[in-house]
Amino acid sequence: xxxxxxxxxxxxxxxxxxxxxxxxxxxxxxxxxxxxxxxxxxxxxxxxxxxxxxxxxxxxxxxxxxxxxxxxxxxxxxxxxxxxxxxxxxxxxxxxxxxxxxxxxxxxxxxxxxxxxxxxxxxxxxxxxxxxxxxxxxxxxxxxxxxxxxxxxxxxxxxxxxxxxxxxxxxxxxxxxxxxxxxxxxxxxxxxxxxxxxxxxxxxxxxxxxxxxxxxxxxxxxxxxxxxxxxxxxxxxxxxxxxxxxxxxxxxxxxxxxxxxxxxxxxxxxxxxxxxxxxxxxxxxxxxxxxxxxxxxxxxxxxxxxxxxxxxxxxxxxxxxxxxxxxxxxxxxxxxxxxxxxxxxxxxxxxxxxxxxxxxxxxxxxxxxxxxxxxxxxxxxxxxxxxxxxxxxxxxxxxxxxxxxxxxxxxxxxxxxxxxxxxxxxxxxxxxxxxxxxxxxxxxxxxxxxxxxxxxxxxxxxxxxxxxxxxxxxxxxxxxxxxxxxxxxxxxxxxxxxxxxxxxxxxxxxxxxxxxxxxxxxxxxxxxxxxxxxxxxxxxxxxxxxxxxxxxxxxxxxxxxxxxxxxxxxxxxxxxxxxxxxxxxxxxxxxxxxxxxxxxxxxxxxxxxxxxxxxxxxxxxxxxxxxxxxxxxxxxxxxxxxxxxxxxxxxxxxxxxxxxxxxxxxxxxxxxxxxxxxxxxxxxxxxxxxxxxxxxxxxxxxxxxxxxxxxxxxxxxxx
Numbered sequence: 001x002x003x004x005x006x007x008x009x010x011x012x013x014x015x016x017x018x019x020x021x022x023x024x025x026x027x028x029x030x031x032x033x034x035x036x037x038x039x040x041x042x043x044x045x046x047x048x049x050x051x052x053x054x055x056x057x058x059x060x061x062x063x064x065x066x067x068x069x070x071x072x073x074x075x076x077x078x079x080x081x082x083x084x085x086x087x088x089x090x091x092x093x094x095x096x097x098x099x100x101x102x103x104x105x106x107x108x109x110x111x112x113x114x115x116x117x118x119x120x121x122x123x124x125x126x127x128x129x130x131x132x133x134x135x136x137x138x139x140x141x142x143x144x145x146x147x148x149x150x151x152x153x154x155x156x157x158x159x160x161x162x163x164x165x166x167x168x169x170x171x172x173x174x175x176x177x178x179x180x181x182x183x184x185x186x187x188x189x190x191x192x193x194x195x196x197x198x199x200x201x202x203x204x205x206x207x208x209x210x211x212x213x214x215x216x217x218x219x220x221x222x223x224x225x226x227x228x229x230x231x232x233x234x235x236x237x238x239x240x241x242x243x244x245x246x247x248x249x250x251x252x253x254x255x256x257x258x259x260x261x262x263x264x265x266x267x268x269x270x271x272x273x274x275x276x277x278x279x280x281x282x283x284x285x286x287x288x289x290x291x292x293x294x295x296x297x298x299x300x301x302x303x304x305x306x307x308x309x310x311x312x313x314x315x316x317x318x319x320x321x322x323x324x325x326x327x328x329x330x331x332x333x334x335x336x337x338x339x340x341x342x343x344x345x346x347x348x349x350x351x352x353x354x355x356x357x358x359x360x361x362x363x364x365x366x367x368x369x370x371x372x373x374x375x376x377x378x379x380x381x382x383x384x385x386x387x388x389x390x391x392x393x394x395x396x397x398x399x400x401x402x403x404x405x406x407x408x409x410x411x412x413x414x415x416x417x418x419x420x421x422x423x424x425x426x427x428x429x430x431x432x433x434x435x436x437x438x439x440x441x442x443x444x445x446x447x448x449x450x451x452x453x454x455x456x457x458x459x460x461x462x463x464x465x466x467x468x469x470x471x472x473x474x475x476x477x478x479x480x481x482x483x484x485x486x487x488x489x490x491x492x493x494x495x496x497x498x499x500x501x502x503x504x505x506x507x508x509x510x511x512x513x514x515x516x517x518x519x520x521x522x523x524x525x526x527x528x529x530x531x532x533x534x535x536x537x538x539x540x541x542x543x544x545x546x547x548x549x550x551x552x553x554x555x556x557x558x559x560x561x562x563x564x565x566x567x568x569x570x571x572x573x574x575x576x577x578x579x580x581x582x583x584x585x586x587x588x589x590x591x592x593x594x595x596x597x598x599x600x601x602x603x604x605x606x607x608x609x610x611x612x613x614x615x616x617x618x619x620x621x622x623x624x625x626x627x628x629x630x631x632x633x634x635x636x637x638x639x640x641x642x643x644x645x646x647x648x649x650x651x652x653x654x655x656x657x658x659x660x661x662x663x664x665x666x667x668x669x670x671x672x673x674x675x676x677x678x679x680x681x682x683x684x685x686x687x688x689x690x691x692x693x694x695x696x697x698x699x700x701x702x703x704x705x706x707x708x709x710x711x712x713x714x715x716x717x718x719x
Contacts, residue, residue, distance in 0.1 A: 058096065059094050061595065089112075091103060093127075097594035117150055121137060122146065123154065126166065158170055164198075164201050164444055168442075168447070169437075172447075219249035244256075256269065289342065303361070304334070305331055305365075310369060310539050312324070342356075363404070366547065367404075367493075370543055373539070374500065374503065378540070396495045400496050406482065410481050413466060414460070427442070455572050464479040466705045467479050467572050468571045481691045494554050497548075497554070500544075505533075508541075568661040568662040671699070671700065674697070675689040676702070
């Protein structure tokens, strides 16, 4: 179905038409038959111009003109224009809700077909992705299974529109909607979505049970059409859902590999097979490890790599260059072995290292070797001289281990998924009534209404309530349930590192070396105590350097985190404040709200944003450095500098911006640290209380972040 743009934008001047038709200039005497013919011609011209005016009013949404014409009986509600289309066709095509509603109430026939493809008004609305118009027509009896002259029904028209929300609406609210319907060429909605490169719609269709094995009149499956476009996302997901690689087309008997070769997408097909844990011939890859074993090996590998690094890096040795080379080989070999044997078992994505438990294992290994060094080397020398600092270090280390485990293992606050199709239907209907059915308020990945301050996480494929960020060092998202343990973990870690630094320097001071004067002279730039450690205890010295590096970036992260807590912000919200213009563009969030509803109070504030979840976008919740490519990006991610830079930039930029979650630094701190009912006071119990579900405090009030549709306070508005 061809898309049509609004037509006839120049208003017709009816007075001039009348003057030209009934002018008395140059009068001519006519016979009786000529008078009758002229009268019929005049009436026809008036009717044609009236129809054009009526069509134009329907196109631009001029309800008053439409009412005047119909109420005065000048035209019928189903009057056809020169394209065999009614006013309802044009109003539906151009998203004119009020005009459509009026025409339907006046008795417009929803089944009338028109245009080149003999399509219904619902076809016209669906091909433009107008969800609200489609809902209006369907609620008044429009036929969702009606087909045009090419055999395309409403679902296929919706797929061609590219509006994934309309596809979701039809599949979840219209029981008669057939997901495997096909046109005269046997093309199904999945065929069309795959051919168009619409990854979001392909994903939705597959989740709702679309058949990947159906072939069209050429013998093409949806996968074969996907191979005509260089988009690995669609090829990957079709392979994951069981698309056959060996079905032969009717002409040329070509399989998937032959088509990919001809279309120069063979590399994408092979990459998609690898990402789906399949060999180049499509057979399953054989693994020697279970998923649990592979994850455990990934987690504990840094223990060995870090030990090798701490042991081999000895610049004071004559063999330091050889040791450094051995370390590089060990580190490279470890990652290579993980890439070959461990990552493919449970993590088949590009750049798996940063998305695996490896970094969490690196932190765990750091803590292990630091505590081991303290117990074996440092404590015996400093127990009495620095008793209090040793006690603090022990206490902070214990708290750090406990909160690390909590942050790692706790559900960060996943918003419950709908259990029944009826729940999704009810959610969609509620959002349509509120004029909020768009990707800012409806998650197209989990089919839920998005609570305020939530975000869809690509890490666990779930929507996280009060989402803050993803932390690779704890291998988990940070949300409403584990944000407080995360802050406790990072603060206790920083205090423990500070104590370790003090105790290590004290240990170096207590060391006795045989050639102490000579050693001090060889590395005087380090100072006396550090020089002794550098020469006399290289392993301990290396541990000190490593944890000091951690202390520097951790300090910056903690500073920014506390600034955000003071201001009542999360990391994700701080990031979204940087681009408010994007959040107010309805065409970027699949919003098809009719123009007459645009000023009904449904404007958007930055706290409602999910993060880019649109077609051709990156992950829903990106780190601020996602757009930077190359080695620096990976290094920044490894130490968390990407999040630090992003957080600092946005916090500074938005210091004076109004926020509905900022109730003053004191109240914000109380809300964050003390989980309590309104009638409860501040206590140790409320300080250590962890949300069971999505509980949290805002301005002293207990709220449920799983169902937070509006923010408390005089400035907040319903979602």
